[in-house]
Amino acid sequence: MAAAPAFSFGLEARAGAARAGVFETPHGRVHTPAFMPVGTHGAVKAMTPEQVAATGAEMVLANTYHLALRPGEGLVQKLGGLHGFMRWPGPILTDSGGFQVFSIPKKEISDRGVRFSNELTGDAMELTPERSIEIQNALGADVIMAFDECTPYPADEKLAATGVRRTLAWMERCLAAHQRPNDQALFGIVQGSVYEKLRERCAEALVALDLVGYAIGGVSVGEGHELLCRITSFCAPLLPEHKPRYLMGVGLPEDLVAAIGYGMDLFDCVIPTRYARSGVAFTARGRIRLTNRRYRRDGYPIDTSCDCTACAGGFARAYLHHLFAANEILSAILVSTHNVRFYERLVQNARAAILAGAYDDWRQAFLAQYRAGD
Amino acid sequence: MAAAPAFSFGLEARAGAARAGVFETPHGRVHTPAFMPVGTHGAVKAMTPEQVAATGAEMVLANTYHLALRPGEGLVQKLGGLHGFMRWPGPILTDSGGFQVFSIPKKEISDRGVRFSNELTGDAMELTPERSIEIQNALGADVIMAFDECTPYPADEKLAATGVRRTLAWMERCLAAHQRPNDQALFGIVQGSVYEKLRERCAEALVALDLVGYAIGGVSVGEGHELLCRITSFCAPLLPEHKPRYLMGVGLPEDLVAAIGYGMDLFDCVIPTRYARSGVAFTARGRIRLTNRRYRRDGYPIDTSCDCTACAGGFARAYLHHLFAANEILSAILVSTHNVRFYERLVQNARAAILAGAYDDWRQAFLAQYRAGD
Numbered sequence: 001m002a003a004a005p006a007f008s009f010g011l012e013a014r015a016g017a018a019r020a021g022v023f024e025t026p027h028g029r030v031h032t033p034a035f036m037p038v039g040t041h042g043a044v045k046a047m048t049p050e051q052v053a054a055t056g057a058e059m060v061l062a063n064t065y066h067l068a069l070r071p072g073e074g075l076v077q078k079l080g081g082l083h084g085f086m087r088w089p090g091p092i093l094t095d096s097g098g099f100q101v102f103s104i105p106k107k108e109i110s111d112r113g114v115r116f117s118n119e120l121t122g123d124a125m126e127l128t129p130e131r132s133i134e135i136q137n138a139l140g141a142d143v144i145m146a147f148d149e150c151t152p153y154p155a156d157e158k159l160a161a162t163g164v165r166r167t168l169a170w171m172e173r174c175l176a177a178h179q180r181p182n183d184q185a186l187f188g189i190v191q192g193s194v195y196e197k198l199r200e201r202c203a204e205a206l207v208a209l210d211l212v213g214y215a216i217g218g219v220s221v222g223e224g225h226e227l228l229c230r231i232t233s234f235c236a237p238l239l240p241e242h243k244p245r246y247l248m249g250v251g252l253p254e255d256l257v258a259a260i261g262y263g264m265d266l267f268d269c270v271i272p273t274r275y276a277r278s279g280v281a282f283t284a285r286g287r288i289r290l291t292n293r294r295y296r297r298d299g300y301p302i303d304t305s306c307d308c309t310a311c312a313g314g315f316a317r318a319y320l321h322h323l324f325a326a327n328e329i330l331s332a333i334l335v336s337t338h339n340v341r342f343y344e345r346l347v348q349n350a351r352a353a354i355l356a357g358a359y360d361d362w363r364q365a366f367l368a369q370y371r372a373g374d
Numbered sequence: 375m376a377a378a379p380a381f382s383f384g385l386e387a388r389a390g391a392a393r394a395g396v397f398e399t400p401h402g403r404v405h406t407p408a409f410m411p412v413g414t415h416g417a418v419k420a421m422t423p424e425q426v427a428a429t430g431a432e433m434v435l436a437n438t439y440h441l442a443l444r445p446g447e448g449l450v451q452k453l454g455g456l457h458g459f460m461r462w463p464g465p466i467l468t469d470s471g472g473f474q475v476f477s478i479p480k481k482e483i484s485d486r487g488v489r490f491s492n493e494l495t496g497d498a499m500e501l502t503p504e505r506s507i508e509i510q511n512a513l514g515a516d517v518i519m520a521f522d523e524c525t526p527y528p529a530d531e532k533l534a535a536t537g538v539r540r541t542l543a544w545m546e547r548c549l550a551a552h553q554r555p556n557d558q559a560l561f562g563i564v565q566g567s568v569y570e571k572l573r574e575r576c577a578e579a580l581v582a583l584d585l586v587g588y589a590i591g592g593v594s595v596g597e598g599h600e601l602l603c604r605i606t607s608f609c610a611p612l613l614p615e616h617k618p619r620y621l622m623g624v625g626l627p628e629d630l631v632a633a634i635g636y637g638m639d640l641f642d643c644v645i646p647t648r649y650a651r652s653g654v655a656f657t658a659r660g661r662i663r664l665t666n667r668r669y670r671r672d673g674y675p676i677d678t679s680c681d682c683t684a685c686a687g688g689f690a691r692a693y694l695h696h697l698f699a700a701n702e703i704l705s706a707i708l709v710s711t712h713n714v715r716f717y718e719r720l721v722q723n724a725r726a727a728i729l730a731g732a733y734d735d736w737r738q739a740f741l742a743q744y745r746a747g748d
Contacts, residue, residue, distance in 0.1 A: 041700040042693070048683070048707060071670070071696045079673050079690050087687055296445070299453050309422070313461055316453050319416070322445045326415040329703055333422060 007185045007212050009244045015359035017236065017263040020351045023213075023244050025091040025142040026183045027083060028058065032244065032265035033350050035256070035343045036061045036093060037273065042076070042086040045273045046332035047340065049088045054309065055337065056344035059091040059142075061268040064135050065100035065127070069120055073138035081140030093143040093268070096132045096174075096189075099217075099249070102150040109149070111166060129173035133186075137179045145215065146174045148189040153221040160193035163218070164202045167191045171206060185212035187246060190235055193218055194227060203238035213244040216264070220249035229258050236263040253282065253346055253370060257363045260350050267347070272339035277332045279324045282342040284366075286373050288317075290335065295321045308341035310334040381559045381586050383618045389733035391610065391637040394725045397587075397618050399465040399516040400557045401457060402432065406618065406639035407724050409630070409717045410435045410467060411647065416450070416460040419647045420706035421714065423462045428683065429711065430718035433465040433516075435642040438509050439474035439501070443494055447512035455514030467517040467642070470506045470548075470563075473591075473623070476524040483523070485540060503547035507560075511553045519589065520548045522563040527595040534567035537592070538576045541565045545580065559586035561620060564609055567592055568601060577612035587618040590638070594623035603632050610637040627656065627720055627744060631737045634724050641721070646713035651706045653698045656716040660747050662691075664709065669695045682715035684708040 008024045023030040037044045037052055040063045044052050052060065062082055067073060079085045082092050098114075101107060107116040113128030132147035147170050151163035171188050178186050188206035192198030206214060216235045219228050232247060236259075239245050246266035247259050256267055272282065279291035283303035288295070290302070298317035302310060310320075315334055323331035346366075353362030380400045387394045397404040411418045411426055414437045418426050426434060436456055441447060453459045456466050472488075475481060481490040487502030506521035521544050525537035545562050552560050562580040566572030580588060590609045593602050606621060610633075613619050620640035621633050630641055646656065653665035657677035662669070664676070672691035676684060684694075689708055697705035720740075727736030 041696070041702055043697055043700075043702045043704040046703040046707070048687075048704065050683070050687075066700075070699060071692065075671060075692060078671070079692055084688075085690070085693055087689055087693075297449060297452070309424070313422075313424075314458075315461055316459070318445070318449060318453055319459055319461075322415070323417055325444060326417075326440075328415055328417045329420040329706055330417040330422065332703055333420070333707065 006183055009213070009242060011242065013355045013357070015354045015357050016261065018261050018350070018354045018359040019263055019265060020354040021244070021265055023265070025059075025185070027089065027091045027142050030058045030091055030266075031351060033256075033260045033347045034059060034266055035347045036266065036268040037340050037343075038268055038270045039086060039088075040270070041066050041070075042082060044336075044340070046277065046329070046336040047273070049086065051309070051333075051337050052088070052340065053090070055341040056348060057340060059093060059266075060088055061093045061095065062086070062139070062141065063097070063100065064094045064132060064139065065097035067139060068097065068135045069118060073135045077138040077140065081138075083140065091143070092141040094136050094139050094141040094145065095248070096136070096145040096147040097127050098132070098145075098148045099150050101127050102152070111169065113147075129170040130177040133174050133177040133179075137184065140180075141184065143185045143187055143213065144178075146171050146186060146188050148191055148217055150221070151191055151193045151218050153193065153218070153223045155193045157195050157198070160191070160195050160198050163191050163193070164198045167202060168205050171209065175209065187211060187213040187215050189215045189217040189248070190238070191218045194223070194231060196234055199231065199235050200238060203235060207238070207240055211243070213246060214239045215246040215248050217248045219247065220251055220269070225252075225255060225258075228255055229262075232259050232264060233262045253343070254367065256343075256346060257350060257366060260347070261359060261363055272343050273336045276335035276339045279331070279335070281335050282339050284369055286370055290317060290320045291324045302335070302338050303342070306338065306341065306345070308338045310338040380557055383587070383616060385616065387729045387731070389728045389731050390635065392635050392724070392728045392733040393637055393639060394728040395618070395639055397639070399433075399559070401463065401465045401516050404432045404465055404640075405725060407630075407634045407721045408433060408640055409721045410640065410642040411714050411717075412437075412642055412644045413460060413462075414440050414644070415444070416441055416456060418710075418714070420651065420703070420710040421647070423460065425683070425707075425711050426462070426714065427464070429715040430722060431714060433467060433640075434462055435467045435469065436460070436513070436515065437471070437474065438468045438506060438513065439471035441513060442471065442509045443492060447509045451512040451514065455512075457514065465517070466515040468510050468513050468515040468519065469622070470510065470519040470521040471501050472506070472519075472522045473524050475501050476526070485543065487521075503544040504551040507548050507551040507553075511558065514554075515558065517559050517561055517587065518552075520545050520560060520562050522565055522591055524595070525565055525567045525592050527567065527592070527597045529567045531569050531572070534565070534569050534572050537565050537567070538572045541576060542579050545583065549583070561585060561587040561589050563589045563591040563622070564612070565592045568597070568605060570608055573605065573609050574612060577609060581612070581614055585617070587620060588613045589620040589622050591622045593621065594625055594643070599626075599629060599632075602629055603636075606633050606638060607636045627717070628741065630717075630720060631724060631740060634721070635733060635737055646717050647710045650709035650713045653705070653709070655709050656713050658743055660744055664691060664694045665698045676709070676712050677716070680712065680715065680719070682712045684712040
């Protein structure tokens with residue numbers, strides 16, 4: 001299957017395995033490496049689309065599983081698809097729902113798909129490759145994801161092999177079901193847990209399908225930084241050079257800079273917004289917990305080197321500490337905006353370093369400062 | 375006491391008793407009639423200062439009682455006063471804390487002041503005229519309010535008379551305690567419950583003090599629209615023509631347009647932001663409850679005649695309904711922004727009507743449409 005003409009991916013520069021590219025989609029351009037803020041229910045938590053765009057984010061992610069349950073993909077489609085519904089005019093990616101249904105404790109997995117109970121109504125539901133693509137076609141994101149079997153961690157080799165077999169069989173069914181190949185790019189997902197032979201087999205079979213893009217899945221499931229690095233560094237070179245590569249659900253800043261070094265292009269994670277709501281902010285010198293008493297009288301902004309609305313706007317750590325103590329929504333707004341901006345600056349700076357041919361130096365300098373602490 | 379030179383109030387036009395004026399403060403100009411969004415803890419709920427300013431609000435209110443309890447006025451002062459702390463560069467008004475301490479069920483009121491328990495620590499606390507002004511001097515708002523006895527409703531005439539006696543005695547003590555008369559205007563408050571003689575006596579005594587501005591207090595305490603109108607229409611003419619007149623804690627749109635008609639200039643109320651968080655939005659055709667199932671598939675914005683970020687941004691009622699169902703913070707952000715903009719447009723339109731000499735026509739047209747329903 002050839003790439004749809006509305007999509008293209010061009011590499012501007014390489015520095016070691018790291019890449020700086022441009023991914024063209026029907027709703028605009030994404031400069032890679034890129035970080036996608038997560039809008040689970042069709043809204044990046046505690047931020048307006050305008051505030052998300054102001055962080056430099058070019059593409060956002062939304063969740064097929066959650067949106068199918070509520071408000072239902074038919075309603076989203078009626079209201080202009082996800083772009084119209086959530087008022088995000090730029091590129092959007094939807095996951096397949098696989099990660100969510102595999103996280104449900106009580107479920108029945110078969111070659112057909114996954115049966116589970118609707119968490120809102122209790123009704124019996126089923127997600128299959130066909131149904132996932134049907135939902136994603138209705139939601140209308142620029143990039144849609146294959147319905148895969150996300151192998152838990154840890155998993156023995158037999159379970160992981162079943163996951164790869166199903167993932168590949170379901171990939172074919174996803175491709176057959178896909179009704180909008182011209183304006184929605186269907187990415188395949190490499191599974192195989194920690195087993196290199198399985199990862200290799202999965203990647204080879206997917207690459208043979210000549211998809212628009214590829215993802216590494218089955219990571220960020222509790223395997224830790226070391227294993228994440230091992231899996232990513234092994235899998236990235238198995239993927240086509242001239243296609244975008246997406247590392248799903250990753251992660252912490254240290255994970256991102258490692259994975260960019262292995263040649264990954266796209267990332268998403270709930271961490272910047274989730275941590276923000278619990279009072280944790282990212283700075284060039286590591287994370288700080290604004291709810292800690294040490295910030296009660298601190299007149300400095302979160303990060304003096306940051307240009308986000310909260311930092312450039314002069315909101316003091318002491319003010320944010322107060323907002324968290326008073327349970328004010330503005331705490332989540334300001335710190336989410338800061339954290340997402342931190343992630344966007346991270347990938348922007350990584351990109352600049354790749355273009356300058358000095359990614360590894362930049363990465364080491366970033367990590368040295370980031371680990372030095374506040 | 376003469377008006378501090380940093381303050382002035384000029385009338386641009388009158389239409390009946392309604393007035394259009396300009397109130398100059400050390401932090402900028404307020405065009406009246408004006409509505410002040412409420413930032414109880416030093417933050418207008420679910421809105422950034424930038425979003426508040428974008429609604430057209432020129433002045434905001436913050437609460438002395440809440441800020442004294444947490445984070446403490448000393449810390450606010452250290453961090454640049456309220457303007458620096460909450461990053462609101464424009465005019466700010468603080469209440470005296472009187473309304474809050476009189477709402478505490480267990481309290482001891484004497485001629486000295488009010489004793490109560492700190493709701494956060496359980497410690498015994500006291501608020502007196504001197505202490506209220508000390509806190510407000512530290513917070514540094516442009517307008518500060520006298521510590522008054524806010525008579526509950528209903529109250530017999532004896533209780534109301536005691537309230538007026540204390541309010542007047544405390545006014546003198548507030549004036550004596552006030553350390554920053556040059557850059558903070560101290561407003562007096564007319565009490566007296568529903569008793570015209572008491573209101574008249576209170577107003578006359580306060581007017582004799584030649585204060586920078588005057589408020590009508592002891593309203594919005596459960597007396598209802600009719601009594602509010604009766605008290606306001608009686609009191610407003612007792613106040614000096616060339617001083618700003620502030621109706622405290624009011625109110626619903628119908629209350630505002632009535633009170634503007636009686637010659638009141640300044641208003642504050644938690645209603646637009648509080649209602650927003652529970653899913654209630656104001657429109658030209660009345661209030662709508664976005665959480666109602668009837669809006670589940672409604673593709674229209676909250677109010678097609680509104681220019682706020684939410685309406686002009688094209689966010690559908692169905693999307694907002696979904697955000698409330700999914701408990702997304704963005705629901706509060708968008709609807710608060712809309713509701714505050716609704717209130718600011720209301721006073722802007724009222725002002726334009728006064729300038730055009732047609733306030734009463736405008737008010738009747740507004741109410742006819744507002745009461746017609748959606």
